[in-house]
Amino acid sequence: QKEVEQNSGPLSVPEGAIASLNCTYSDRGSQSFFWYRQYSGKSPELIMFIYSNGDKEDGRFTAQLNKASQYVSLLIRDSQPSDSATYLCAVNMYGGSSASKIIFGSGTRLSIRP
C-alpha cells in the first residue's frame, strides 16, 4: 500500500464548476497535510495546508481533513483555466515540533475546459 494515494486523473471539469480532488494516507500518526500545485515543467508550489479535522478555506480553495478516515480533499470553486495543473497531496509522516519526512502522492492532473 502506498503511503499517500491519489487518483492520477486526468480530471476534466468545466470552467466555473467545482473541482474535487481526493487523497488518502496510510499512517494514522500523520499530523499535517498539504496541497501543492505543479504546472507542467515547473516546480511544485504550496497552495494549502491543514492540521485539524474539518474544513479550511482560502479564497476559492477549501481543504478538508478527516483523520478517522485518513482522507484529505481539496475543493476548487469557480474553476478557471489557470487552475489546470497537477495537484499533489503531501503528508508529514511524523509530526512534532521538528522537521520530518514529507511524502507526496503521485498527483492528480486537473484540466479545466472552457
Add this chain to the structure above:
Amino acid sequence: GAGVSQSPSNKVTEKGKDVELRCDPISGHTALYWYRQSLGQGLEFLIYFQGNSAPDKSGLPSDRFSAERTGGSVSTLTIQRTQQEDSAVYLCASSQENTGELFFGEGSRLTVL
C-alpha cells in the same frame, strides 16, 4: 538568497560517471529535502536534513546515492556510477523547522546517456 537555488539546472552525463547536484536553501530554513521526479510521475522522497543531520535516509535508492549538508546551509546530492534509470529531475526544497511548508527550487534535470 530569496529562494531555493539549485545547480546545475541541466546535466547530461555518460553512464558510469559520477555527478554532484547542489542545493542552496532559503536563508534561515533549517530543514532541507531532496526529491526525485521522473517524467509524468510524482515526487519520490530521497532524504531530508534537520540542520546538518539526516534522520531518515530510507528513500535513497541505492548505495550509489549519498547526500550531505554543511553549515546548516548548502547540500550536495552525489550519484556515483550513474545509470540510465537515474535520469530524472532532482528537486530540492527547504522549510522552517516545524512547518513542513516546502519551498522548492527549480530542479536539476539529469540525463544519463
